[in-house]
Amino acid sequence: MPGSALDLLSGDAQTFVTKVWASRVHLHRTDPERLVALLSLDDVDTLLTSSAIRTPSVRVAQDGAVLPESSYTRGATLAGKPLTGLVDSRKALALFEGGATIVLQGLHRYWLPITRLVAELELELGHPCQANAYLTPPGAQGFAVHSDSHDVFVFQTAGSKQWEVHCPDGADEVLLEPGVSMYLPTGTPHAARAQDTVSLHVTLGINQLTWRGLVERSVADALAGVTDEHLPAGYLDDPRGLADELAERLESLAADIRGVDAGAAVTAEVRRFLTTRSPRLSGGLHDVLAVPALDDDTLLRRRPGHPCVLIPRDERIEVLLGDRAVDVPAWLGPALEDLRARRELAPRDLADHLDPQSRLVLCRRLVREGLLEVAT
Template identity: 75%
Template sequence: MELVAELELELGHPCQANAYLTPPGSQGFAVHSDSHDVFVFQTAGSKQWEVHGAEGVDDVLLEPGLSMYLPTGTPHAARAQDSVSLHVTLGINQLTWRGLVERAVAPALATVSDAHLPAGYLDDPAQLVGGLADRLDALAREVRRLDAGAAAEQEVRRFLTSRPSRLPGGLHDVLAARDLADDTPVRRRPGHPCVLLDRPAADQVEVLLGDRSLTVPAWIRPALEEVRARPSFTPGDLAAHLDPQSRLVLCRRLLREGLLEAVPASA
């Protein structure tokens, strides 16, 4: 889970992992292609891959420790050899400029009337010309009024509040929050972002945590910047920004929200 989460934050694209255990001499799927990029990692046994490219078919033998990259749409099939075979794939579900533009212009499209087309236009397409031209002109005006900066921020917010929840040991952290003291060590949970978006109109900061967001007063921002910069710390390390009670309240909240995790005594 940590690998997928870290990869998503590094690339900015949704990722997934799958494991394929295949009996000796068996083939899992016929030749097929995937709608996303795939990285293949052979972990046990071996597999013979049939990979279709622009210049023909390549036969590739993957053994433990070897890997292969299959771009989106590459036809392929794999067959285990003389022993049980296990390989893991990492899939990259790419976000595209077209998708971003579609999401950005959606509010403008919503202003277009959803009234029905006039009867008889199939025999006389000219009936559509004037109305379509007017609507396209109006849509163009709405698109020109769009704020690209706001749309870009919304895209970041959409991604960093919709990741799958990954909180192993979360119950332990919730319980640990009760006994948190100024010298209790805590650390950032791997694969969890801490992106800060200012909301000046409300004098607040929104904290994007991956699967949710948290809104806090703007004066807490320097302390959150400190949290972002440190892989591990104690509440007392925030003394330059918050009083003792406030920093304990903040760290307890971040433990409950999953951004932080308690450091085991043996760590």
């Protein structure tokens, strides 16, 4: 996908970060084929009718109410063990034909094009992201006016949908069609109705990390140092004594907080984020099979949406890869910095830093860890 995920959804990424985040509604137009390729009607048909998709990956809503799972699921057995929550395609399609909206939840966990888009968006924004898709029959509306507890991007991949977006100065009507994406900040009331044809749209939720959360995590050790002993008996009759003791503890806590290393706290925050993303290893089977034959001329590619952040630690370097961290000797630093700057490379491209055996060992490990994939 050419360009960044943020460019695809909102235009110039820097403009979005500096201006759009503080606005109410932002529309962006792009090549419809680029958005449709992320999730088409045929893709949804496959998921609903030709896969073993289960709840809670699917829910169904109609006229503002979420329908019970029993109305569109069935049970089965696999190797003699029960399976529950399997979507019954006949029931689901019958509900859809009757005006219900089918919601594909957590789409980033099982649909590769959306997985890649969300992975790239998370790295650009530094916030966890998620994706749902909404399949709505002609003229129907799945949910009444509501607001979300997170920012969202919305883009249409089939049909059209009329959005009612409530802003501080009134309500706007926005028609979304393939090629148009919309950004809605947290708490923006909205509702949407399909027009004359079936509608399919995707919402990308941005689960913002906040200053409060960062501060709380940064001072957690200081707070943990406050004693958990009981308040002294008799403080109801003599609250001044309790106030004096509280003042002493607050002053001690303040001193501990003043001693917090902000740089170290931010490094810890980066590490926390870049070691807790979901594993994203599409093509990993082929990579594992190709590792034994990997040689100095094998073309390798940085896997999309995977970070490579280096944190020096004494004589070692911690490499943050998104879902994990790996520990390597510090002398690999120059080679890793060179690798970080490239989208594609062969092991021989690291000849300025490593001997043939060392660069093969490094590249094979990074293929196994998922940072690199074998280009085909």
